[in-house]
Amino acid sequence: MPAFSALGQRARPPTIARLMSLALDNPRLLSLAAGFTDNRTLPVAAVKTAVDALAAQPAAPEWLQYGANQGRPRLRELLATRLVAQDPGLDPNATASGLFITNGSQQALYLAMQVLGDPGDIVLVDRPSYFVFLELLTGLGITARSLPVDAAGKLDTAALGALLAGMKTRGEFKRLKAVYFVSYYSNPSGRSLDTAEKNALAATLTAHGATVPVIEDAAYRELWFARPPAAAGVLALPAWEKFPRLYLSTLTKPFASGLKVGWGVCTDAGWLARMLHTKGHHDFGTANFNQAICEQALATGGLDAQLAVSRPAYARKMRALHETLLAAGLPVLGWSWREAEGGLYLWLEAPAALDTGLDSAFCRACVEAGVLYVPGELCFGDEVPKNFIRLSYGVLAEPELAEAGRRFAGVAAKFGYGEDSGGSSTGTGLGGAAKSSR
Numbered sequence: 383m384p385a386f387s388a389l390g391q392r393a394r395p396p397t398i399a400r401l402m403s404l405a406l407d408n409p410r411l412l413s414l415a416a417g418f419t420d421n422r423t424l425p426v427a428a429v430k431t432a433v434d435a436l437a438a439q440p441a442a443p444e445w446l447q448y449g450a451n452q453g454r455p456r457l458r459e460l461l462a463t464r465l466v467a468q469d470p471g472l473d474p475n476a477t478a479s480g481l482f483i484t485n486g487s488q489q490a491l492y493l494a495m496q497v498l499g500d501p502g503d504i505v506l507v508d509r510p511s512y513f514v515f516l517e518l519l520t521g522l523g524i525t526a527r528s529l530p531v532d533a534a535g536k537l538d539t540a541a542l543g544a545l546l547a548g549m550k551t552r553g554e555f556k557r558l559k560a561v562y563f564v565s566y567y568s569n570p571s572g573r574s575l576d577t578a579e580k581n582a583l584a585a586t587l588t589a590h591g592a593t594v595p596v597i598e599d600a601a602y603r604e605l606w607f608a609r610p611p612a613a614a615g616v617l618a619l620p621a622w623e624k625f626p627r628l629y630l631s632t633l634t635k636p637f638a639s640g641l642k643v644g645w646g647v648c649t650d651a652g653w654l655a656r657m658l659h660t661k662g663h664h665d666f667g668t669a670n671f672n673q674a675i676c677e678q679a680l681a682t683g684g685l686d687a688q689l690a691v692s693r694p695a696y697a698r699k700m701r702a703l704h705e706t707l708l709a710a711g712l713p714v715l716g717w718s719w720r721e722a723e724g725g726l727y728l729w730l731e732a733p734a735a736l737d738t739g740l741d742s743a744f745c746r747a748c749v750e751a752g753v754l755y756v757p758g759e760l761c762f763g764d765e766v767p768k769n770f771i772r773l774s775y776g777v778l779a780e781p782e783l784a785e786a787g788r789r790f791a792g793v794a795a796k797f798g799y800g801e802d803s804g805g806s807s808t809g810t811g812l813g814g815a816a817k818s819s820r
């Protein structure tokens with residue numbers, strides 16, 4: 383056995399990989415777990431058109447050659463133009479020069495934290511938060527601390543003030559390295575932050591001298607159903623001007639997940655440079671071919687055409703799952719959730735006494751009934767409740783979603799309010815390594 387580094391020793395199997403392999407190994411299982419996009423609506427024609435156009439170019443095929451570490455200049459310009467259209471007031475040139483392309487926005491999240499945080503440092507995260515980011519922090523030895531929220535899930539500024547004051551008293555404040563939140567149709571909660579909430583967060587942090595780097599994860603901003611979100615991004619809000627800001631987005635959700643092209647805009651030259659140096663160490667550039675396909679799709683309207691198909695498709699799928707759960711009587715059993723207005727997820731709150739964790743009898747019963755979900759316990763930086771569940775409607779077709787919803791509701795009905803739901807797993811549950819890594 384090699385002598386592993388501290389980072390190597392901390393590494394744990396990502397929970398999502400385990401959930402995915404469980405679904406792949408068991409074809410009868412209907413997975414509401416993975417945050418995959420819909421295979422049936424992926425943009426085959428737009429990708430073919432893009433590749434044909436590239437192949438027809440008379441010039442040497444530079445798109446099959448290594449590209450620039452920061453990303454293809456034209457793609458960066460096109461993405462900057464698209465962002466300026468969403469956040470008017472941004473300077474197109476500054477936006478393009480701070481914009482970099484990554485291997486999915488996941489790589490950008492890793493780069494951001496790799497250059498900011500050391501083991502023992504602290505990051506404030508939304509509550510609930512994107513669990514792969516939380517696992518990433520654990521892997522780097524960084525502690526997540528939740529931004530306090532009220533019963534409606536809105537930021538509680540007074541509690542945040544108290545949290546920051548407490549960190550000062552305990553000598554932890556200097557270890558606070560960043561603030562992270564998913565701002566549009568969040569994974570997992572489906573919630574969006576409105577402009578007032580973003581401004582209140584900035585004001586509270588500023589009032590406590592915590593103008594630390596902020597990471598706004600806008601992965602789902604383009605996946606709205608009825609109308610685009612009204613809230614501006616942090617790059618466009620004066621309340622955030624004093625903060626080093628990193629706005630992250632991706633083409634994996636709105637266009638083609640398999641191309642794995644993500645992007646970020648960083649306002650701080652030093653932070654950007656260090657992320658790019660580190661990206662150079664990772665891969666010295668995201669796959670140029672994949673970027674070139676995205677570039678074509680943006681330049682010729684392929685991305686917008688794809689969104690015109692996928693937005694209503696996801697809205698229908700969300701409704702199919704939502705209505706099945708309603709019809710099956712989950713609210714009567716004490717479950718609650720909000721219909722999503724975009725994104726890929728329903729976030730369910732179960733009765734308080736029902737343990738839905740990876741090791742729970744409930745989770746085991748769902749797998750036995752042939753349905754898989756993401757336990758909400760994975761999505762909290764601290765003070766972890768056991769009675770939340772994330773359901774994704776991205777992958778399954780509507781009839782399968784309805785069947786999965788019925789299977790899920792059937793198990794929920796058997797467990798009732800959860801008082802007698804049984805204790806922890808006897809070893810056949812899904813828990814283990816990933817849970818102990820948190």
Ligand SMILES: Cc1ncc(COP(=O)(O)O)c(C=O)c1O
Pocket residue numbers: 417485486487488489512564569599601631632633634635642643644
């Ligand atoms: C909130 C959020 N951020 C970032 C990512 C990473 O996406 P990608 O690496 O595919 O761009 C995801 C993927 O599911 C996500 O849900």
